[in-house]
Amino acid sequence: MLTLAHYPPAVLAWFSLATLLNVAACDDGKSGRSSGRASLQFIGAAGATKALSASQIAKRFAPEVIQLWDPSYKGNKRYRAVKLAPLLRAGLGLSATELKAQKLLFVATDGYKVAIDGARLARGEPYLALGDADHPPWVEIPGHRGTSPGPFYVVWKAKEARDQKRFPWPWALATVRLAPKDPYARTVPLDSPADGPARRGHQLFLRDCVRCHAINQQGGNLGPDLNVPKNVFEYRDEALLRAFIKDPKAYRYGNMPAQPQLSPRDLDDVLAYLRAMKAHQHDPAAAPKSTVRSPAR
Numbered sequence: 372m373l374t375l376a377h378y379p380p381a382v383l384a385w386f387s388l389a390t391l392l393n394v395a396a397c398d399d400g401k402s403g404r405s406s407g408r409a410s411l412q413f414i415g416a417a418g419a420t421k422a423l424s425a426s427q428i429a430k431r432f433a434p435e436v437i438q439l440w441d442p443s444y445k446g447n448k449r450y451r452a453v454k455l456a457p458l459l460r461a462g463l464g465l466s467a468t469e470l471k472a473q474k475l476l477f478v479a480t481d482g483y484k485v486a487i488d489g490a491r492l493a494r495g496e497p498y499l500a501l502g503d504a505d506h507p508p509w510v511e512i513p514g515h516r517g518t519s520p521g522p523f524y525v526v527w528k529a530k531e532a533r534d535q536k537r538f539p540w541p542w543a544l545a546t547v548r549l550a551p552k553d554p555y556a557r558t559v560p561l562d563s564p565a566d567g568p569a570r571r572g573h574q575l576f577l578r579d580c581v582r583c584h585a586i587n588q589q590g591g592n593l594g595p596d597l598n599v600p601k602n603v604f605e606y607r608d609e610a611l612l613r614a615f616i617k618d619p620k621a622y623r624y625g626n627m628p629a630q631p632q633l634s635p636r637d638l639d640d641v642l643a644y645l646r647a648m649k650a651h652q653h654d655p656a657a658a659p660k661s662t663v664r665s666p667a668r
Contacts (some may be wrong), residue, residue, distance in 0.1 A: 409522035411499075413462030414548035421462055425501055425522055432458055436504045439528045442535050443512050443520070443542070450500035450526060451507075456492055458499055459547060476550040477525065477541045481626075482592035485539040485582045486550050495538050496528035512542070515626075536578055557587035560647040572644025575637055579630060587653040593626060597645060599654035604646055612645075613638055 410422040423431075432453040441448040460470055473489040502508050502521065509519035520542030532538035555577060563569035576586070583593040590596075597603045603612065616638060619627040633641070 411462070411523050411544060412546045413459075414546065415463040415465070416549060419464065421464075423458075423462060428453060428458065428499070429501060431461070434501055437498055437526075437528060439526060440530075440533055441526065441540075442533050443540060444510075445513070448526075449504035450498070450524070451502045451504050452498035452500040452526065455497040455499050455525065459492070462547065463549065474550040474552070474554065476546075476548050476554060477539070477544060478546040478548070479541050479593075480543045480545045483541060483543075483582055484591040485541055486554050487539060491538070494529065495532035497532075497538075498526050498528065499544075500524040500526050518543075539582065555581060555586075555589050557589045557651075557653050558648075559651075560644060561651060563647050568640045568643035569647040570644075572640035572642070572647075575633070575641050576644055579633070580641075583627070586648055587651070588655050598648045599652055600657065602645070602649035602652060604649060609642060612642060616641065 408424055408426075410424045411428070413421045413423070415421070434451045434453050436449055437452050438447060438449045440446070456467070456470065459465070459475070460467065463470070463473075463475075465473065470489045471493055474486050475489060475492075476484060476486050478484050500520070501523070503510050509521040511517065511519050523544040524542045525540055525544060527533075527538050527540070529538075558573065558576065558581065560569040560573055563573075576584075581590040583591040585592060585596040586598045588596060588599065607615075615622055616630055617633065618629045619625065620629065
């Protein structure tokens with residue numbers, strides 16, 4: 372029986388390279404690793420769809436090695452990446468002017484969703500990373516055990532874009548689609564005063580929560596919807612909610628991060644918002660109530 376020891380060095384070198392290429396080609400990106408077969412889906416006007424694989428993106432858009440400060444890793448990183456705006460224009464069938472006027476919804480494989488204005492994409496020097504340039508294919512994200520950002524990761528080169536609240540960095544990106552004019556219209560506490568706590572809480576929810584949580588099925592689904600089928604106040608009391616929002620890992624291990632930026636007043640406002648939304652429950656997934664009348668006796 373032949374073993375590897377029977378083969379000359381040149382054949383062994385070829386076998387090693389072929390093995391590495393085969394592993395890369397078969398990698399499905401499930402754990403965030405890059406794959407030539409992983410595809411990014413684009414959903415444009417009237418639901419028109421297009422999918423581009425990682426290898427197609429690399430062939431068409433000429434990747435470059437970029438260096439930037441990555442807030443997810445809290446340090447300098449180098450990525451093999453392509454400029455994001457030309458890719459979006461090609462995927463969605465938009466001109467540069469049209470892209471600036473749109474709002475786009477970025478959806479990750481884990482349910483994270485974030486809307487980004489096209490005008491913001493003209494700032495911040497956004498790129499789509501296809502892999503870690505120094506430690507391919509990817510490096511696990513600190514604080515997210517077993518999670519790496521591939522196969523597609525939105526990164527920004529500009530210094531101002533280190534602020535993840537203003538410039539989102541979605542990883543494990545699966546889909547980019549044109550968003551409705553107001554993708555969070557059903558999250559608004561309509562009968563609350565404009566300068567009241569519920570309205571302030573709504574703004575905090577949009578800033579800190581909506582990428583992972585939904586209200587009335589608008590927002591992310593990495594975490595639960597907080598208003599349907601039941602409002603969160605229908606199964607949690609205020610004291611527990613206040614403590615949990617501030618430091619969720621004191622109660623259970625999971626994806627939700629601590630919220631040290633929220634002041635006591637901020638927490639009051641967020642809770643006022645969630646309480647107010649109990650009067651504005653709208654569940655698109657719920658079966659419509661029957662309007663059929665019983666026959667007269």
